[in-house]
Amino acid sequence: MEERVEVSILLDLYGELLTDNQKAIMNLYYNEDFSLSEISEINNTSRQAIHDTIKRCYKQLVSYEDRLNLLGKNIKLEETKQKLEHEIAKIEDEIRDSSIKDRLEVIKKILMEEISI
Amino acid sequence: MEERVEVSILLDLYGELLTDNQKAIMNLYYNEDFSLSEISEINNTSRQAIHDTIKRCYKQLVSYEDRLNLLGKNIKLEETKQKLEHEIAKIEDEIRDSSIKDRLEVIKKILMEEISI
Numbered sequence A, B: 001m002e003e004r005v006e007v008s009i010l011l012d013l014y015g016e017l018l019t020d021n022q023k024a025i026m027n028l029y030y031n032e033d034f035s036l037s038e039i040s041e042i043n044n045t046s047r048q049a050i051h052d053t054i055k056r057c058y059k060q061l062v063s064y065e066d067r068l069n070l071l072g073k074n075i076k077l078e079e080t081k082q083k084l085e086h087e088i089a090k091i092e093d094e095i096r097d098s099s100i101k102d103r104l105e106v107i108k109k110i111l112m113e114e115i116s117i
Helices: A002-015 A020-030 A035-040 A047-068 A070-093 A098-114 B003-017 B020-030 B034-045 B046-066 B070-094 B098-114
Strands: none
Touching: A002 A047, A002 A070, A002 B046, A020 A047, A035 A047, A047 B003, A047 B070, A070 B034, A070 B070, A070 B098, A098 B020, A098 B070, B003 B020, B003 B046, B003 B070, B020 B034, B020 B046, B034 B070, B034 B098, B070 B098
């Protein structure tokens, strides 16, 4: 996974464990594509201070993932959902009864919309 | 949910964010039912120190749950799994074809064994 994408997902998963200010800086850098200089102007501090904050927060996010593995579990859950959809598709291929087809649609909708971490 | 049960689950979810020593003390108190005096003897410290550690760790676990809501999401995920099983049971009631029944069993097995946080 590309680092920017990975950090953006880790921010979704663990951002609440950072301070509001740390979260805002990480969001500007990884999601809004602001430069270090732009973020340092907004925060009225040095480019170096922002660089250090980003480096420290990045390490913290990786450490949370090492310990809680929520990103890893999310990837596994997505794989399991795909496996279930594949099994449902096999049943759909075999049946003609439209009321059962409707029930399978309900199951697929619940799977897609309600199962996530 | 009873406090002891709730803390035990929070320990499963967030224990890795505590230090090894904090985790060991919380485990003895909430899972192994040791008394404060017994834990203080094992740790070669005062009963009061153990009491303070447990109180501080308890607050930390609750604070993690407030921010990440993993217990809340786990409860919701269990409800969704039950809803899916209920939908599958309705299909099982309507079909006779044993190959489709077998496919539904596969789906139920994946749901039970592979979907969790």
